[in-house]
C-alpha cells in the first residue's frame with residue numbers, strides 16, 4: 001500500500017528578480033492518514049512554497065507529488081481544480097477570510113464554488129463551525145471575531161469538502177499563545193479523525209505536538225569538528241552556489257573569488273576575499289543554501305570552522321577577521 005501523501009525529490013525554483021532561488025531542493029516525504037506532520041524551518045526556507053505545491057496551488061520545477069495514489073504533479077485544468085476542491089484543504093497564515101461574509105458563509109464558499117447547493121453548503125458549514133467550537137459566532141463577520149476565532153473559521157473552511165489532507169501554513173504565526181494553543185489542539189483532534197495534517201512553522205515550540213517533525217534546514221550538529229586548515233589549488237571550487245554547507249571560512253593565505261550565476265546563466269564576480277577576511281558565513285548562519293560560488297584565485301589556505309566557532313571568534317577580542325564585501 002502506498003502512503004496517502006508521497007512527495008519525491010521535489011524541487012521548487014523561482015527565476016524572478018535576476019537570480020535563481022531554489023528554496024526546495026530534493027524534498028522527499030511520505031505521510032499517512034492520522035498523522036500530524038510538522039515542517040519546521042526559518043523564514044524563507046520554503047515552507048509556503050512546499051505547502052503550496054502539496055496543495056496544488058503551485059507547480060514545482062521537478063519531482064513528484066502523489067496524493068491518494070493520484071499524481072498531483074501530472075494534473076492540470078479541471079483535474080487539478082478537482083484535486084484542490086476535494087483532496088486537500090488549505091489554511092493560510094493570514095486566514096484569508098472574505099470580510100463581507102459571515103463565518104458561516106466563508107466556510108460555505110468552497111462548497112458553493114464546487115457546485116454544491118446553497119442550503120446544503122450552509123448546513124455543512126454549521127456542522128464544521130460546531131466542530132471548531134464556533135456555533136455561537138457563525139453569523140459574525142471576520143471583523144467581529146478574534147484572530148484565533150478567524151483561524152478556526154479558516155480551518156473549518158479548509159475542511160469544507162472533507163478532504164483527506166489538510167495543509168496549514170504557519171497557522172499560529174499571527175496568534176497570541178492562548179489562541180495558538182487552541183488551534184494546535186484543534187489540529188491534533190482533526191488528525192485523530194483519520195486525516196493527514198501537514199503544518200508548517202518557524203517556531204520549534206510546536207515540535208512536541210507533532211507525530212513527526214521534518215527539519216527543512218539541517219540543524220547544527222553537536223558533534224561539530226574543530227576549525228581545520230584546508231588548502232586549495234588555484235581554480236579549485238571551495239563551495240558552489242545553491243549547495244548547503246555548514247562551514248564558514250577565514251582566508252589565511254591567497255585570495256578567493258566569490259561569483260554568482262544569474263538566472264540567465266551569466267556569471268558575475270561579487271567579491272575577492274583576501275587574507276584576514278572571512279566568507280561563506282551567511283548561508284550556514286541563516287540556514288540558507290549558498291548564494292554564490294567560492295573559487296580559489298591562487299593557491300589558498302583557509303581556516304574552515306562551524307558557525308558556533310565562527311561566532312565565538314568574531315565576538316572575541318583577539319584580532320577578529322573582517323567580513324568580505326556584502327553579498328557573500
Ligand SMILES: Nc1ncnc2c1ncn2[C@@H]1O[C@H](COP(=O)(O)OP(=O)(O)OP(=O)(O)O)[C@@H](O)[C@H]1O
Nearest residue numbers: 014015016021023042043044045046047048049050
Ligand atoms: N513567487 C516567487 N517568486 C520569486 N521568489 C519567491 C517566490 N515565492 C517565494 N520566493 C522565494 O523563495 C524563498 C522561499 O519562500 P517561501 O515563502 O516558500 O518561504 P517560507 O519558509 O514560507 O518563508 P516565510 O517564513 O517568510 O513565510 C524565499 O527566498 C522567497 O523570497
Ligand SMILES: [Mg+2]
Nearest residue numbers: 047048049169
Ligand atoms: Mg511562508
